[in-house]
Amino acid sequence: MKKTILDLEIIKKQELNAFHYTLTLKAAEKIPVILPGQFAQVLVDKSATTFLRRPISIHDVNIAENTISFYVKCVGPATQKLREYKIGEFLNVMFPLGNTFTLETESPVLLVGGGCGVAPLLYLAKYLHAQHVPLSVLIGARNKNDFSELEEYKKLGNVYLITEDGSEGEKGIVTKHSVFNQINQFKRIYCCGPERMMKAIAKIAKQNNVECEVSLENTMACGIGACLCCVTDTKEGNKCVCTEGPVFNINQLKW
Amino acid sequence: MVDLKININGLEFKNPVLTASGTFGYGPEFEDFIDIDQLGGIIVKGTTLEHREGNPYPRMAETPSGMLNAVGLQNKGVDYFIQQIYPNIKKYNTNIIINVSGSKLEDYLAVIEKINDLDRIPAIELNISCPNVKQGGMAFGTSCASAAEITKAARKICKKTLIVKLSPNVTDITSIAKSVEAEGADSVSLINTLLGMAIHAETRKPVLSTITGGLSGPAVKPVALRMVWQVSKAVKIPVIGLGGIMTATDAIEFLLAGATAVQIGTANFIDPQISVKIVQGIEQYLARHKFTSVKEIIGSLEV
Numbered sequence: 001m002k003k004t005i006l007d008l009e010i011i012k013k014q015e016l017n018a019f020h021y022t023l024t025l026k027a028a029e030k031i032p033v034i035l036p037g038q039f040a041q042v043l044v045d046k047s048a049t050t051f052l053r054r055p056i057s058i059h060d061v062n063i064a065e066n067t068i069s070f071y072v073k074c075v076g077p078a079t080q081k082l083r084e085y086k087i088g089e090f091l092n093v094m095f096p097l098g099n100t101f102t103l104e105t106e107s108p109v110l111l112v113g114g115g116c117g118v119a120p121l122l123y124l125a126k127y128l129h130a131q132h133v134p135l136s137v138l139i140g141a142r143n144k145n146d147f148s149e150l151e152e153y154k155k156l157g158n159v160y161l162i163t164e165d166g167s168e169g170e171k172g173i174v175t176k177h178s179v180f181n182q183i184n185q186f187k188r189i190y191c192c193g194p195e196r197m198m199k200a201i202a203k204i205a206k207q208n209n210v211e212c213e214v215s216l217e218n219t220m221a222c223g224i225g226a227c228l229c230c231v232t233d234t235k236e237g238n239k240c241v242c243t244e245g246p247v248f249n250i251n252q253l254k255w
Numbered sequence: 256m257v258d259l260k261i262n263i264n265g266l267e268f269k270n271p272v273l274t275a276s277g278t279f280g281y282g283p284e285f286e287d288f289i290d291i292d293q294l295g296g297i298i299v300k301g302t303t304l305e306h307r308e309g310n311p312y313p314r315m316a317e318t319p320s321g322m323l324n325a326v327g328l329q330n331k332g333v334d335y336f337i338q339q340i341y342p343n344i345k346k347y348n349t350n351i352i353i354n355v356s357g358s359k360l361e362d363y364l365a366v367i368e369k370i371n372d373l374d375r376i377p378a379i380e381l382n383i384s385c386p387n388v389k390q391g392g393m394a395f396g397t398s399c400a401s402a403a404e405i406t407k408a409a410r411k412i413c414k415k416t417l418i419v420k421l422s423p424n425v426t427d428i429t430s431i432a433k434s435v436e437a438e439g440a441d442s443v444s445l446i447n448t449l450l451g452m453a454i455h456a457e458t459r460k461p462v463l464s465t466i467t468g469g470l471s472g473p474a475v476k477p478v479a480l481r482m483v484w485q486v487s488k489a490v491k492i493p494v495i496g497l498g499g500i501m502t503a504t505d506a507i508e509f510l511l512a513g514a515t516a517v518q519i520g521t522a523n524f525i526d527p528q529i530s531v532k533i534v535q536g537i538e539q540y541l542a543r544h545k546f547t548s549v550k551e552i553i554g555s556l557e558v
Contacts, residue, residue: 043525226279226524227324227524
């Protein structure tokens, strides 16, 4: 997986709700092999306020069409600026970066996403589905308006939903979903979302001896292991989220 | 054909573009993007005698036209470097320079002794200007007496070209530069990062775990340029300029101000190919202005 820098054309934009949007980008040439869990460093506009690239999960990949997509939450000036890009404009993107989830080949797995944490899960689900891995996806949100692309997930496996206000699926927070009553049917859990949620899922996984991997987020400068800014504290010392992650087995972390 | 070669007290560089310590890893991190042999040199990550974990997270804050870092010299120590990293990078056909750092004078010297034996390392950069360590680092570089003392001790044992990296966090950088020149430094590189800080107003907390950190990027370029200009007039040894160089034009400005070579730092984070692009940009500039050698523009500022 050679890392590359390409100018990608925005060919599709989708406004999902007040905070989230997706961008689909197309390369004029063949894109490199991308594995689920990897991310890209996007040069937003090189302005004074968004001087550095922004690390964004690769949400979906279409290798035949040479497209990748991002699922983005508007959290600051850069993600706002990115939202203002128009179809036909180009973004300078460095990818694919980071490691990948451990890709099961046959055992049932559970994908858990909260909020913007669903970003790396769609491509993971598609990839595993193509390998005929039985998969279930649990997505948590504040209310029903926060869900998106549910039809996509339903084509790939069982979909479980939970909302804080009970407007869709079960009511409560992700970790309280009833799917965890049968957690031992899963060989592995893949999780991405707010740190507090991931820690709670990690605890459930540990208690039940189920393998669990989480995808961490961090502010980054380089994205390629040179600056050592994005470290996370692991049992083996500080590790770069950009190159030794973003996916970590929970047993590596001091959680 | 433009001649890009420069030399630092006898050590030849194929061109004046080096990558700055702490922004380029050890080189392999950039192999997917550039041919490292096209650079004048690479200065690898700050190396200490013992393994250092560095500072806790958060270590980075983006600031207007720049960034603050508080990495704190995370590295696995000089022995690890020699055993695990050096064998993989000694193939590079460029000058590989090690940035040496420490908390105590004896530690610096112990690292230099070990590096003395490495054939493919022609120079060391003595880091007396790291703002992110509690002991040592910048403390050595902020007074003439301590800067002179450490340079003298290093010079006595160092078999390589000795470059001393200076801190901008001083009242008069020219006096520090003269002090290290007097004790036998072959060159000075400047500037290391400027001490700064960032605050989260909403949480009323500092952004960095260490509260303060080192500012780099284009925000510091005018300060760096001014210091390079002042120091290059004050000393006879070659000056290596760095601080916010993002383009070939920026690099040329440093050469005009008196730098014999430049280092590319923070720009590597945004464009990992920038260092090689800057080599090409300098060559094009020289050709366009009909210079035959890069040496013709060094210190040629018309005032």
